[in-house]
Amino acid sequence: MASALERAEEGRVTTYDDRASLTDLTTTAERVRRSVEGVIEGKPEVVRLSLTVLLAEGHLLIEDVPGVGKTMLAKALARSIDCSAQRIQFTPDLLPSDITGVSIYDQQRRDFEFKPGAIFAQIVIGDEINRASPKTQSALLESMEERQVTIDGQTYELPSPFMVVATQNPVEMEGTYPLPEAQRDRFMARVSVGYPSAEAELQMLDVHGGVSPLDDLQAVAHAHDIVKLIEAVREVYVAEPIRRYVVDLVSATRTHPDLRLGASPRATLHLLRATKASAALSGREYVLPDDVQALAAPVLAHRLLPTAQAQLNRRTAEQVVAEILQRTPVPTASARGVQQPAAVAPRAVAPAYGQQPPGTRGF
Secondary structure, three states: OOOHHHHHHHOOOOOOOOOHHHHHHHHHHHHHHHHHHOOOOOOHHHHHHHHHHHHOOOOEEEEOOOOOOHHHHHHHHHHOEEOOEEEEEOOOOOOHHHHHEEEEEEOOOOEEEEEEOOOOOOEEEEEOHHHOOHHHHHHHHHHHHHOEEEEOOEEEEOOOOOEEEEEEOOOOOOOOOOOOHHHHOOOOEEEOOOOOOHHHHHHHHHHHOOOOOOOOOOOOEEHHHHHHHHHHHHOOEOOHHHHHHHHHHHHHHHHOOOEEEOOOHHHHHHHHHHHHHHHHHOOOOEOOHHHHHHHHHHHHHHHOEEOHHHHHOOOOHHHHHHHHHHHOOOOOHHHOOOOOOOOOOOOOOOOOOOOOOOOOOOO
């Protein structure tokens, strides 16, 4: 999708029928969603969030008790897309070079040859990430933020799309190393799979009782399709009142009395990108306040550190985010008009939010 400025310069009128990229996005995302939901029973909201993070160029942290399908979700997402995937089992003896790679001296060539590590894949599954030492965990910092790896002064670009899906168990802390704030901040969102309902668990026994659900899973999208969809998500429009709403929510976490560490500017960017992906998955090319409210807790909560008093009062970060959402004024319907710069013609029928255009499809 071209930007508003490009459309104005071309002198043509934009209508909601001119949305081939958005149509492709919803169609492809629907195929991936059905594929993943064939493995993860009864968790449509978790699958949607995973797709949102993928299309927003982020990384996902899956945190929950053992046996609820954390690794299965990551594998199902990777296998549903025809792209390279690597699984890393994090253990205390794992070395940083096992992740990033190492330069080995070749006696025949009399030169060093770089052997890529497991991070050189488009979907990287980090299982039980908190079981590796902080030194090994830090090997992911550069790759997750800058999508590159530097070894012996040489920088290597990572493939696109690139996504790290990490899992961790928050219950058993023996022999684990909690992720530091800098590491958690690089994950766009955190999700908990949770226990399935009785009906979903019964269906799981009927369908997957004899074989692994991953055995027959086939790729339903290609890596280059995902790259195109990511480019389409970047063009989703965010009105000025919505951008201010995002900033106000993040700023409120930095002054809340129950928090000793609020969300970073990176969290503001991640929340904005995630809302654009969520809007595109819903068949819209503009963001609603509902998109921001739905993603505020998954994007912000894992970055917040409650005070000691809040922990004594059993106040969780999710409760604080919910309170901030209630207290922060939501943009009103008067902000529907899109204010374009004087030199740029306004978009033809694209409101900031609040009006569902004809011909759009929900996801």
